[in-house]
Amino acid sequence: MVMAVQGLIDMSMCTSLPVVALNRLGSDRFVHLILQSPGWKWIPGQFVMLRPSSWSQDPFGARPFSIADIDEQGLHVYFQVVGQGTEYLSGLGPGDRVRVWGPLGRGFSYEEDKALLLLAGGMGLAPFVGLIRTHPKPINLELIFGHRQDIAGYPFQRLEQQTLAWSFQDRTEEDLLELKRVLGLKIRGYAPEGEVLACGPRPFLKMVKGLSAEFVARTQVSLETVMMCGVGACLGCVVPGENKANLKACSQGPVFRAEEVRL
Numbered sequence: 263m264v265m266a267v268q269g270l271i272d273m274s275m276c277t278s279l280p281v282v283a284l285n286r287l288g289s290d291r292f293v294h295l296i297l298q299s300p301g302w303k304w305i306p307g308q309f310v311m312l313r314p315s316s317w318s319q320d321p322f323g324a325r326p327f328s329i330a331d332i333d334e335q336g337l338h339v340y341f342q343v344v345g346q347g348t349e350y351l352s353g354l355g356p357g358d359r360v361r362v363w364g365p366l367g368r369g370f371s372y373e374e375d376k377a378l379l380l381l382a383g384g385m386g387l388a389p390f391v392g393l394i395r396t397h398p399k400p401i402n403l404e405l406i407f408g409h410r411q412d413i414a415g416y417p418f419q420r421l422e423q424q425t426l427a428w429s430f431q432d433r434t435e436e437d438l439l440e441l442k443r444v445l446g447l448k449i450r451g452y453a454p455e456g457e458v459l460a461c462g463p464r465p466f467l468k469m470v471k472g473l474s475a476e477f478v479a480r481t482q483v484s485l486e487t488v489m490m491c492g493v494g495a496c497l498g499c500v501v502p503g504e505n506k507a508n509l510k511a512c513s514q515g516p517v518f519r520a521e522e523v524r525l
């Protein structure tokens with residue numbers, strides 16, 4: 263199966279990179295992985311598939327992660343340990359090699375001169391790291407970050423220093439209602455001209471989509487669906503579209519206009 267999928271992949275997009283550093287953020291469950299820079303041009307919202315060279319059959323497939331940034335230090339990925347693949351990835355050390363496919367998928371689309379509202383839920387913060395660092399006019403940006411776990415696990419502090427940013431920890435029903443209230447106020451403030459970019463788990467994106475429809479905001483959502491091949495070959499990432507029957511999150515997304523995709 264690996265060979266069959268690899269046969270469908272443009273191998274110029276696949277490279278083997280050594281780990282430069284792997285740091286824990288706050289706890290063992292939150293990891294900042296830096297791989298040697300592949301020297302790619304990328305669009306925030308695009309992603310990579312990662313598969314350490316040492317993996318044999320189990321865990322089997324590569325795992326998808328947002329490209330958080332690519333700078334002189336390397337290719338940055340932030341991830342939370344949730345299962346076997348991320349557990350194994352968190353055990354990598356400097357010099358270990360990782361096969362990397364990318365940059366994959368459709369990233370966010372935005373204009374430098376337009377006001378951008380960035381909405382992140384949990385690890386959905388990752389693509390905004392590079393977006394904020396590379397944006398030529400950070401004055402046009404505002405970030406709202408909702409998270410359940412301790413904020414020390416996320417690269418929020420550095421973003422706060424670069425742009426206007428707010429964080430909300432949602433642990434209770436009341437916290438969630440407060441987050442929804444703030445998101446509603448902000449989305450309404452950016453409609454109809456400003457662009458809203460959102461990334462996070464599906465319930466978060468569903469809330470953003472609902473509020474965007476209510477206030478007629480221009481919104482893009484980046485999905486974190488389960489993926490297998492990452493390149494449009496296996497149908498492992500299919501999500502229902504609002505108009506078309508199905509959409510492949512890996513090759514037609516992961517960024518969609520909110521009204522394109524059913525959440």
Ligand SMILES: Cc1cc2nc3c(=O)[nH]c(=O)nc-3n(C[C@H](O)[C@H](O)[C@H](O)COP(=O)(O)OP(=O)(O)OC[C@H]3O[C@@H](n4cnc5c(N)ncnc54)[C@H](O)[C@@H]3O)c2cc1C
Nearest residue numbers: 325326327328340341342345346347348385388486487488
């Ligand atoms: C385009 C894209 C970008 C992503 N970017 C990041 C990122 O920057 N940082 C990050 O931490 N994670 C990100 N993810 C999610 C990440 O790919 C998964 O957490 C990872 O594949 C889990 O692998 P695992 O083997 O550890 O877990 P598994 O053993 O495969 O699963 C463990 C548990 O997590 C659930 N799960 C697995 N994958 C997902 C998923 N994609 N969404 C929701 N639940 C899932 C499973 O249902 C299961 O309950 C991204 C996903 C996509 C599609």
Ligand code: FES
Nearest residue numbers: 492494496497512
């Ligand atoms: S993950 Fe294989 S088609 Fe999208």
